[in-house]
Structures are given as C-alpha cells and as structure tokens.
Amino acid sequence: MPTRAVALAAALSLSSPAAPVAAGDFSLAWPVDCTLGQDCFIEDYVDQDPEPGRQRDFACGYNARDGHKGTDIALLDFDAIAEGVAVTAAAPGLVLRTRDEMPDDRLMRGVTDQTACGNAVLVEHADGWRTLYCHLRLGSVAVAPGDIVRPGDRLGSIGLSGRTNHPHLHLQVSRDGALVDPFRPGAALGTCGTAGDTLWQNPPGYVRTGLFTARFSNRVPGFDEVRAGTAPIDVADPMQPLVVYAIAQEAQTGDRLTLSGEGPEGRIFFHSLVLDAPQRSQLQAYGRKAPDGGWPPGDYLGRAMLTRDGQVIAHRFAHVTVTP
Structure with a gap:
C-alpha cells in the first residue's frame, strides 16, 4: 500500500466514528475554538447563484458573497487575533501543503489571486476529500506537510493574512477537485433550497437574517x-x-x-x-x-x-x- 494511503488509513483508525451522512462516512467537526453567537458567527456560506453580481446561500438566503467558495467563520473582535483563536482539523487526514509567510495586514498589500488564501493548511482525507483552511495568523501554523491530523488537532490560529480585512477562517471543502458545500453536499452547486443532509457532525443552526x-x-x-x-x-x-x-x-x-x-x-x-x-x-x-x-x-x-x-x-x- 502506498505511503500516503497507509498514513490516511492510520489517521482514520485513530478517529472516533462519525454519524453517516449522504456523502458517505466523511463528516466535519467544528474547526474553530469559539462559540457561535457569543464570540463568533458564520458570516458567509458558499455562493449558490451562478450569475455574476448576485449571491445566494444554500438555503436561498443572502448570507453569501458573489462567487464565494467556502464557509467563513468570523470573530467579533480584532483583539482575539493576538489572544490566539485556534483553528483545528475538521476531519482525520494528511497535511499536504502549508504556507506561513504572509503578514497579517487588513489592507491586503501585495496580495494576489495566488496568495488570496493567505497563510493556510491543506489537508487530504480519504475518498478524495480535501479541506482548506485560510487566513491563518503569521507564525501560527502548527503542522507540516506529511503530518497526520485528527479532528481537534490544532492547525494554526485565525489571523488577517491574504485577501481579508477582518479576522475569520475561510474553510473550503472539495472532493476529487470539485467544490462541495458542506451544508448541502448532496445537491448540485448552483441550486438552493431545503438543507437535507449535511457534512457537519453537529450542524450549526442556520439564521436567514x-x-x-x-x-x-x-x-x-x-x-x-x-x-x-x-x-x-x-x-x-x-x-x-x-x-x-x-x-x-x-x-x-x-x-x-x-x-x-x-x-x-x-x-x-x-x-x-x-x-x-x-x-x-x-x-x-x-x-x-x-x-x-x-x-x-x-x-x-x-x-x-x-x-x-x-x-x-x-x-x-x-x-x-x-x-x-
């Protein structure tokens, strides 16, 4: 068995079983050390409206930005950056790539399309799944390529690196290279409606407002x-x-x-x-x-x-x- 497959199998064997979802056995734990509604909230979801200049979230609400490709978990205070709000692995897997060299700069000076994600960690999971964690604080990345991670393992801290002017984690989920909305994984992108199945082990409540x-x-x-x-x-x-x-x-x-x-x-x-x-x-x-x-x-x-x-x-x- 190839080394990577062995590593992924080992990571899976170390995790606790998750409730089955429509996408098979893959599921997501909450990836930020914060409490929704108290010190963080979900700011934007994956944009499900393919028309430029318009946006819809998975439930046909307006909580998305045009062309947005992930789930944004935002903090309420800039001071929390210095305190260090942990970003943790949402699922067991193997760290593929990391970046930890970009400054925390809300003015986004020098940021390009290639560095828009900022300091980041990319994790590969079984069955073609990947999760990407963006906008981490400079110097906070706690893993390296080749590391095996389990749900809850610290990857870094929320920062202001890349294309962002406020502190938040951008979590992006894909399977076999295709973007997946974790709130509606069984539905085709570009559609919205009833949530149905979800990748979240403990689905966060949705607020349309x-x-x-x-x-x-x-x-x-x-x-x-x-x-x-x-x-x-x-x-x-x-x-x-x-x-x-x-x-x-x-x-x-x-x-x-x-x-x-x-x-x-x-x-x-x-x-x-x-x-x-x-x-x-x-x-x-x-x-x-x-x-x-x-x-x-x-x-x-x-x-x-x-x-x-x-x-x-x-x-x-x-x-x-x-x-x-």
Whole structure:
C-alpha cells in the first residue's frame, strides 16, 4: 500500500466514528475554538447563484458573497487575533501543503489571486476529500506537510493574512477537485433550497437574517447611493462627518442593531436600536460630525452587529482612513 494511503488509513483508525451522512462516512467537526453567537458567527456560506453580481446561500438566503467558495467563520473582535483563536482539523487526514509567510495586514498589500488564501493548511482525507483552511495568523501554523491530523488537532490560529480585512477562517471543502458545500453536499452547486443532509457532525443552526454590507460614508446615504456604489468612502477628510451604514436583510421584529465607530483616540460613537417591523431590506446609518479641529489622522474601524435574544447573528466591519 502506498505511503500516503497507509498514513490516511492510520489517521482514520485513530478517529472516533462519525454519524453517516449522504456523502458517505466523511463528516466535519467544528474547526474553530469559539462559540457561535457569543464570540463568533458564520458570516458567509458558499455562493449558490451562478450569475455574476448576485449571491445566494444554500438555503436561498443572502448570507453569501458573489462567487464565494467556502464557509467563513468570523470573530467579533480584532483583539482575539493576538489572544490566539485556534483553528483545528475538521476531519482525520494528511497535511499536504502549508504556507506561513504572509503578514497579517487588513489592507491586503501585495496580495494576489495566488496568495488570496493567505497563510493556510491543506489537508487530504480519504475518498478524495480535501479541506482548506485560510487566513491563518503569521507564525501560527502548527503542522507540516506529511503530518497526520485528527479532528481537534490544532492547525494554526485565525489571523488577517491574504485577501481579508477582518479576522475569520475561510474553510473550503472539495472532493476529487470539485467544490462541495458542506451544508448541502448532496445537491448540485448552483441550486438552493431545503438543507437535507449535511457534512457537519453537529450542524450549526442556520439564521436567514444577515447584514448585506457595512461601510463608512461622509453622509447618511440612501438606498440608491448604496446600490450605485457612490455611498462608501475609504479615505476621509478630517473635517468630514463619519457615518457607518448597514443593510440588514430578512431581519425580524425585536432584532437589535448596533452601529459604532472608533479611531486612534478611542470610540467616536455608539448607537443601538431595536428593529420594529423591519422590511426585507433595511438601511440604517449613524455617525458624527467632525469635532473642532477635525478628526485625528489614522485608521478608523466601524462595526455593525445584529443580535437576537442576546445572540450575535450577523456582524460586519467597516474601515476608513482619515488623512492629514
């Protein structure tokens, strides 16, 4: 038997049996040391809409990005990067490749299509399955090619490497080179509907409500400006107002939305409201005029967060740089 097959067989023999799923005996354990709704949430799923410029998740909701090929498990706080939130193997297998040389840089300087995944670990499993773990923190990768891993073994920590401006794990699943949505593995890509079978050993709950976007602007924008792309700003004059806006999709009455901003000298605003009879898409914004003398130069961070019964169901970061 080839060495790789022996290694994979050994890895499988060391794992505990998982409940059978539609895709055979392959299943996934939760790959991040976090608790959904408390310090992390599922931000985006695999995009099931093949039409460019549109997105649908596996349940026909809006919690995906155009062309997105994985499941994004996002953290709520940048400070958690330094604390070290572990990324762990979701299934037994053999480490094929790793990368641990890219800086944690939310501005994504020097990132190309070839390095968009950032620091990463690629694991091969039995029967043609592979899992890819992206955006790991520089210096955190804890495995090397040829290592055998079991579910729960540490692979690295969530970081900001590659094409990302916020801390999250991008988990990508494939079989025989073809992308698979772990929430609907038995269905053809490009379709959505009832979830049915899943690859998850303990399937995380699905929340249809989400935040379509959150950005900085220098005014309270309207829907037409947001759709046209004229509302957001990446660079601001120190005398301009700073406003964070967000679009909530499929929110429910009683959901709480918070909008906040912070800069080099700390928090600049915080606004919390309970949504009352929200529409299918609802735009909310909040901000402040520039203080006397203008905003201090530097990077500013905005946050939009939706909670339901005290649990985080959606969260987005926004960024702007105030120039001197």
